[in-house]
Amino acid sequence: MSPSRRRWRQLLGDTVVITGLGVFVIWTLAPIVWMILSSFLFQRALITKPPNLSADSFTLKNFQKVFEASDALINAFTNSAIIAGGTTLIALALGSAAAYALARLQVPAGNRIALMVLATQMFPGIVIIIPLFIVLTRFKLIDTHVGMMAVHLSFVLPIVIWILKGFFEAIPRDLERAAAVDGATTFQTFRLVVLPISLPPLFASAVFAFIESWNDFLFAVIMTRMNTKTVPILISEFQGNYQTAFGQMLAAATLASLPVIIIAIIFRRYILLGFSEGAIKG
Amino acid sequence: MLPALLVLIAVVLYPIGRSIVLSFQRVEAKGGRFEYTWTWLDNYRALFRDEAVSIALRNSLYFTALDVLATVGIALTVALLLNHRFGRAGIFRIVLLIPWALAPVANGVLWKWILHGNYGVLNAVLKELGLIDTYVNWLGEPSLALRMMLLADVWKSVPFIALLLLAGLQNIPGYLYRAAKLDGATLLQQFRFVTLPALRTPIAIAVVLQSIWSFKVFDLIFVLTKGGPGDGTLMLNFLAYRVTFNFLDFGYGAAIANLIFGIMFVLAIIFIRLIKPGAPRSRTA
Numbered sequence: 061m062s063p064s065r066r067r068w069r070q071l072l073g074d075t076v077v078i079t080g081l082g083v084f085v086i087w088t089l090a091p092i093v094w095m096i097l098s099s100f101l102f103q104r105a106l107i108t109k110p111p112n113l114s115a116d117s118f119t120l121k122n123f124q125k126v127f128e129a130s131d132a133l134i135n136a137f138t139n140s141a142i143i144a145g146g147t148t149l150i151a152l153a154l155g156s157a158a159a160y161a162l163a164r165l166q167v168p169a170g171n172r173i174a175l176m177v178l179a180t181q182m183f184p185g186i187v188i189i190i191p192l193f194i195v196l197t198r199f200k201l202i203d204t205h206v207g208m209m210a211v212h213l214s215f216v217l218p219i220v221i222w223i224l225k226g227f228f229e230a231i232p233r234d235l236e237r238a239a240a241v242d243g244a245t246t247f248q249t250f251r252l253v254v255l256p257i258s259l260p261p262l263f264a265s266a267v268f269a270f271i272e273s274w275n276d277f278l279f280a281v282i283m284t285r286m287n288t289k290t291v292p293i294l295i296s297e298f299q300g301n302y303q304t305a306f307g308q309m310l311a312a313a314t315l316a317s318l319p320v321i322i323i324a325i326i327f328r329r330y331i332l333l334g335f336s337e338g339a340i341k342g
Numbered sequence: 343m344l345p346a347l348l349v350l351i352a353v354v355l356y357p358i359g360r361s362i363v364l365s366f367q368r369v370e371a372k373g374g375r376f377e378y379t380w381t382w383l384d385n386y387r388a389l390f391r392d393e394a395v396s397i398a399l400r401n402s403l404y405f406t407a408l409d410v411l412a413t414v415g416i417a418l419t420v421a422l423l424l425n426h427r428f429g430r431a432g433i434f435r436i437v438l439l440i441p442w443a444l445a446p447v448a449n450g451v452l453w454k455w456i457l458h459g460n461y462g463v464l465n466a467v468l469k470e471l472g473l474i475d476t477y478v479n480w481l482g483e484p485s486l487a488l489r490m491m492l493l494a495d496v497w498k499s500v501p502f503i504a505l506l507l508l509a510g511l512q513n514i515p516g517y518l519y520r521a522a523k524l525d526g527a528t529l530l531q532q533f534r535f536v537t538l539p540a541l542r543t544p545i546a547i548a549v550v551l552q553s554i555w556s557f558k559v560f561d562l563i564f565v566l567t568k569g570g571p572g573d574g575t576l577m578l579n580f581l582a583y584r585v586t587f588n589f590l591d592f593g594y595g596a597a598i599a600n601l602i603f604g605i606m607f608v609l610a611i612i613f614i615r616l617i618k619p620g621a622p623r624s625r626t627a
Contacts, residue, residue, distance in 0.1 A: 299454065
């Protein structure tokens, strides 16, 4: 191949890649950009064909109205924060110890338990929620934060255990042997040696847990009534009740998505870590 | 170990067992209390006669098959692009995380607005480009609505799968490509004989995971169509919900849920076979 031809091929390849990356960015961001843009537009601009995007179409009214509509939004944010935060903390506390035990100690049937933990993540939520609904009704835990945390643990705890198990397995055993030589008990080794160097993975699984719990809809739509309505429930009601107030509907959806998107962007390092460690290597 | 196990037994294992028991019973809610009668196989017999079940099963299978195909195909392309030296910039990974983190309900609202028959931006864009003459009611016709739901789900699912495949691509040692180049392999041959074989396991995992998630789709149906028009987008998960919590037929709902469970169980076993967890690293390496 002559040098000039090779240069042409190189150029062609680069063009294809750059075009591909451009298409990818537009395809991924356009819907989100349109959601955010729409939430800042007056109704009359939204129902013009095609939508009127001139400068005087933009407004903050939609957000103002969403907040004014009731305390519902603030309440939903509070509920979601309590439920997702509580679920995350409980899952980390229980899950880190369990993951460590599965990764290190000679748990009888350890591998089988690990497999079962993984399998639980694949069960359809509907199988779990029908009986739990009946039980929680009897204990009067429907529409309570405790009840929601309990049902969320069913899918959050397995994720946390699974991600952390992968990390713990990757920690060199020599570190723990050194601690053992110094006379540390298993629990001391875990608390003083393993936990401090596991902060990134703990963070990674916390971010996963929080996002999964915050975004849950199936369990929330079944388990919540007036007192514990979460953000996703509120948006779904908004789009039902305000079918024609498009700007407000999208302002609500934008507000609801922002916290998790911001969390995902800030903690992206940990999330990507979670992908490469927990999700794939297993 | 023990506390976590107890919690998992309480919120996962017990419900699964109970759901199997429920599926052999008729459950009636009377004044806040539940009454149970054993009806044994009645619920499962009803399953076979119920036309809604066969519609939902057909829709679920169709949706899952196309969803997996499109998602994994697009995700593989995206992963290859992001693995190229131009695509390594961190900003592209941030772009990927946004749809992934977006709440599925917000995703539904977002696409409902984009696909709106009168004011949707998809219609506006296609009309401006001259691709359609009149506005299309994307969610108004059964098979079209199902395909639009597919579009919304693929858009949301691609990022996770792309990140998964990207991690797989990054594990391929560079010397394999250098060796292939020395042997005079073209780009296409490098992809066919180096990249694809190395990605076999990640791709298989992606296919199984995405099948499980497509099969479970619920939020999108709830927001976009509630299963309509005319059961055109009715899928098993939504049907189980409708039967249980709208028609309050807990026993029959549990039977449908167990049908989903059975199908997903098979998928889960395939998944577990693929990643073989617990095997010592040194032996697998």
